[in-house]
Amino acid sequence: MRPKLVLFGDSITEYSFDEGGWGASLANHFTRRADVILRGYSGYTTRFALKIIEKTMEGIGSDEKSPVAAVMVFFGANDAALPDRHNGFLHVPLAEYQQNLKSIYAYIKKIWPSAVVIFITPPPIYEEARIKNAWLLPEEDTSGLPERTNEAAGEFAKACITIAKECSSPVIDIWSKMQQVPDWEKSTLSDGLHLAALGNKVLFEEVLRELKALGLSDETLPADAPPVESLL
């Protein structure tokens, strides 16, 4: 048996195989033991995720020999864009975000009943860096206000934790974890939103910890081929 670990999320997932990324680190860690499947969609909210979930998951497949063991569901960073700021078109109201997370959970459990859904909260936001790294900022917007705030991200993080509990699913509160790192604003984030090397490391280690709690670790999962020394 060689399980699959699916990463389903927004740009922080899409970029997770870039240098030092948490997705590549997982694939490297589980080499010979599990396949890490990337389903990351830059700019996507839970609303958009629901539009594509059926199509994007259909090719993955899951059978006895290669079951989907866990799906990381990592949305909210875009949903939490403030409605009255320049990325307001992304905003998803908190109640809808929660309902969408439930629908994503339900869909995954429908197609892969034995898969565990691990929710990941949105990361914290460093507002100063967001002002400097504004995306699609209209010229006429001279407010100097960031499109996301850490407070809003925190509300979405709490809302995500609530849904995880309702679903009896594990959850990684990366919003809180990353803020425990010294100088987190600059050490864990590259542009106030996406993960720097240290942020990738923190998330990678949290995912490892959650997977281990589910019995998915390099100690418990069998290697799919013997070490060369045993073949000599």
Place this chain on the structure above:
Amino acid sequence: MRPKLVLFGDSITEYSFDEGGWGASLANHFTRRADVILRGYSGYTTRFALKIIEKTMEGIGSDEKSPVAAVMVFFGANDAALPDRHNGFLHVPLAEYQQNLKSIYAYIKKIWPSAVVIFITPPPIYEEARIKNAWLLPEEDTSGLPERTNEAAGEFAKACITIAKECSSPVIDIWSKMQQVPDWEKSTLSDGLHLAALGNKVLFEEVLRELKALGLSDETLPADAPPVESLL
């Protein structure tokens, strides 16, 4: 359609999702367009590869929606270990290496007839660094001789190219390509055998070029979900 790209090889493949690795770079490059599947086995020769190929490929699956489009076959670095040196237990005679490559090709084409097999030759060897990084060197071996030579690796590279031609398959002559890089001994290799950051980059670009020639590029492969801008 979201094709799969399978990486089948030895440690240079197994480590390809480490920081800056050519496998992770491929997954990052083809995000939303293809899945990169890692099947790397440290220390393996073509002889060992044939022992496990059935088991290791069986979970991958290939169907209309997610066909295996290409398999990178990257063995020979271990086969080319010299028979009379301290890693001689790895050595596979040149004629058997060629026969084994043909058998690997035949097996892949049997299970996935539409997949293209892309052969990759063993990389060049920097002998001085191999002496310093000797693996399983017995105490009594004070010969000071490396377990691999660049000349032997070159013979296996040529033998690999011959088989690729016989199979009408593309081949990446990384043995030659890497030796065109200034100071290749230290710039492309980390320990005289495995790839440093620059060696990973050279191989990544060669793989991209071969895939593009097969119509597998980020320009020709459809994204599996629309960019967020088109959803607004």
